[in-house]
Amino acid sequence: xxxxxxxxxxxxxxxxxxxxxxxxxxxxxxxxxxxxxxxxxxxxxxxxxxxxxxxxxxxxxxxxxxxxxxxxxxxxxxxxxxxxxxxxxxxxxxxxxxxxxxxxxxxxxxxxxxxxxxxxxxxxxxxxxxxxxxxxxxxxxxxxxxxxxxxxxxxxxxxxxxxxxxxxxxxxxxxxxxxxxxxxxxxxxxxxxxxxxxxxxxxxxxxxxxxxxxxxxxxxxxxxxxxxxxxxxxxxxxxxxxxxxxxxxxxxxxxxxxxxxxxxxxxxxxxxxxxxxxxxxxx
Amino acid sequence: xxxxxxxxxxxxxxxxxxxxxxxxxxxxxxxxxxxxxxxxxxxxxxxxxxxxxxxxxxxxxxxxxxxxxxxxxxxxxxxxxxxxxxxxxxxxxxxxxxxxxxxxxxxxxxxxxxxxxxxxxxxxxxxxxxxxxxxxxxxxxxxxxxxxxxxxxxxxxxxxxxxxxxxxxxxxxxxxxxxxxxxxxxxxxxxxxxxxxxxxxxxxxxxxxxxxxxxxxxxxxxxxxxxxxxxxxxxxxxxxxxxxxxxxxxxxxxxxxxxxxxxxxxxxxxxxxxxxx
Numbered sequence: 163x164x165x166x167x168x169x170x171x172x173x174x175x176x177x178x179x180x181x182x183x184x185x186x187x188x189x190x191x192x193x194x195x196x197x198x199x200x201x202x203x204x205x206x207x208x209x210x211x212x213x214x215x216x217x218x219x220x221x222x223x224x225x226x227x228x229x230x231x232x233x234x235x236x237x238x239x240x241x242x243x244x245x246x247x248x249x250x251x252x253x254x255x256x257x258x259x260x261x262x263x264x265x266x267x268x269x270x271x272x273x274x275x276x277x278x279x280x281x282x283x284x285x286x287x288x289x290x291x292x293x294x295x296x297x298x299x300x301x302x303x304x305x306x307x308x309x310x311x312x313x314x315x316x317x318x319x320x321x322x323x324x325x326x327x328x329x330x331x332x333x334x335x336x337x338x339x340x341x342x343x344x345x346x347x348x349x350x351x352x353x354x355x356x357x358x359x360x361x362x363x364x365x366x367x368x369x370x371x372x373x374x375x376x377x378x379x380x381x382x383x384x385x386x387x388x389x390x391x392x393x394x395x396x397x398x399x400x401x402x403x404x405x406x407x408x409x410x411x412x413x414x415x416x417x418x419x420x421x422x423x424x425x426x427x428x429x430x431x432x433x434x435x436x437x438x439x440x441x442x443x444x445x
Numbered sequence: 446x447x448x449x450x451x452x453x454x455x456x457x458x459x460x461x462x463x464x465x466x467x468x469x470x471x472x473x474x475x476x477x478x479x480x481x482x483x484x485x486x487x488x489x490x491x492x493x494x495x496x497x498x499x500x501x502x503x504x505x506x507x508x509x510x511x512x513x514x515x516x517x518x519x520x521x522x523x524x525x526x527x528x529x530x531x532x533x534x535x536x537x538x539x540x541x542x543x544x545x546x547x548x549x550x551x552x553x554x555x556x557x558x559x560x561x562x563x564x565x566x567x568x569x570x571x572x573x574x575x576x577x578x579x580x581x582x583x584x585x586x587x588x589x590x591x592x593x594x595x596x597x598x599x600x601x602x603x604x605x606x607x608x609x610x611x612x613x614x615x616x617x618x619x620x621x622x623x624x625x626x627x628x629x630x631x632x633x634x635x636x637x638x639x640x641x642x643x644x645x646x647x648x649x650x651x652x653x654x655x656x657x658x659x660x661x662x663x664x665x666x667x668x669x670x671x672x673x674x675x676x677x678x679x680x681x682x683x684x685x686x687x688x689x690x691x692x693x694x695x696x697x698x699x700x701x702x703x704x705x706x707x708x709x710x711x712x713x714x715x716x717x718x719x720x721x722x
Contacts, residue, residue, distance in 0.1 A: 166533065169529075173526060173530060177518070177522065177525075181515045181516070181517045181518050183517075184517035184518065184557065185516070185517045266512060266513040267509070267510040267511060267512040267513065268512045268513060268514065268515060270479060270507070270510055270512055271514075271527070271570075271573060272530075273477075273478070273479045273509075274477045274478065274502060274505065274506070274507035274509060274574075274583075275502055275527065275530045275531060276499045276502040276530060276531065277502070277530055278498060278499060
């Protein structure tokens with residue numbers, strides 16, 4: 163990669179990011195995530211023990227709340243909200259990024275400059291990815307601060323693992339949203355369309371995985387619960403790091419989930435690259 | 446389908462006119478490298494733009510279609526990215542401010558583009574196309590949405606670019622008046638085919654006289670009356686002496702005039718090609 167290519171990608175990514183940062187979409191998503199974060203903070207600081215009680219049978223009288231259980235439930239609560247944020251952020255920033263540039267003809271400004279289509283595409287991916295990270299990590303930052311307040315210590319290593327997985331999921335969702343954006347022409351249809359298509363794809367893939375791991379012909383009905391579990395296992399940050407039983411999943415299970423996530427990223431990248439670059443005419 | 450052989454080989458200002466759907470914008474997209482799926486080739490200094498887009502694009506500045514521009518950045522940031530991509534690290538803030546001044550947008554440099562008028566946006570789009578002073582400048586409908594002040598500014602800009610150094614400027618427009626004023630050559634495009642390739646020399650206007658149907662064009666003496674149709678004749682006037690003579694004949698011969706239209710040569714040719722009455 164030449165210096166000029168890096169310069170072009172960097173310059174365009176900063177420019178697109180400036181446009182995102184000042185956009186209404188960014189303000190709305192940032193406000194929404196801040197609201198959710200503050201709601202979760204309030205819930206965690208004042209009602210964490212009440213939530214823990216929900217997981218413990220009524221017959222057991224609680225004398226002391228062990229920190230590891232409080233921690234697990236804290237992570238479970240925040241993680242189960244965090245699973246929806248990357249796809250929401252990606253749908254806001256990624257799903258309109260290319261379609262709106264084509265619709266508004268703004269893409270011609272860049273296509274007539276000494277810039278390749280690959281450079282334009284990479285800078286778009288980078289700017290959408292950073293915009294999504296900034297908004298999602300507002301939630302993660304509040305999660306971290308509230309953790310410090312409640313537990314008065316730094317979170318354990320699984321928090322780093324969790325952040326890595328969130329980053330990976332934001333990347334997958336962003337590229338997925340942009341791949342969708344390169345196919346549709348109307349930017350206004352993109353956000354909802356992307357969420358529907360994304361959920362359909364991940365559900366279908368999970369069903370296929372489930373089918374391949376079960377010989378039961380009626381697996382859709384009998385294994386419905388398991389299918390749902392597989393869906394979340396492979397697409398959300400929480401279940402990659404923790405399980406519904408509040409005990410950490412095995413390294414193999416987590417690696418499998420990460421491989422599947424990377425698989426999605428590669429497929430979406432291929433769709434984005436081939437659809438966008440093979441367009442002989444931009445309009 | 447556009448069938449245009451070796452066209453743009455000289456240093457001049459070329460106007461391309463034609464009705465909607467005649468292929469004007471498509472032609473400009475091909476020349477500027479926005480379309481790579483076409484038969485034939487678009488060469489810049491002998492280099493195929495499809496095969497070597499970046500090198501060729503350095504020599505071309507283009508305004509294609511009518512971009513809405515990015516809503517939330519301001520005109521300074523928009524020009525800054527154009528400078529950065531065209532000139533690399535040599536981008537200087539003073540140059541951007543100078544560009545904004547020449548576009549009449551310096552006082553609005555921090556205003557988000559969504560708050561600019563359509564004419565101001567168009568001026569900025571033209572500014573983006575000419576950033577870095579490229580050898581070839583391509584402008585698609587540059588005077589659309591512009592008021593009289595904007596059109597004057599555009600004329601001055603084109604004249605400045607023309608006088609700066611030798612370069613090729615290609616302009617499409619439905620505004621035949623402005624095309625007639627600034628272009629050295631006009632190509633009339635209909636259905637992707639060239640109907641006429643017209644060299645323009647010097648200034649001047651045609652006066653179209655609307656008279657009686659039995660009017661004899663010979664009465665105008667040695668005036669060129671190349672267009673006559675049912676009581677309408679076109680008379681070429683390119684200097685003051687001719688203008689005075691023209692009105693003297695009308696007065697002396699007591700020609701009954703219902704209406705006089707003042708049009709450029711480009712407009713007259715367009716009327717002929719399109720069969721406009």
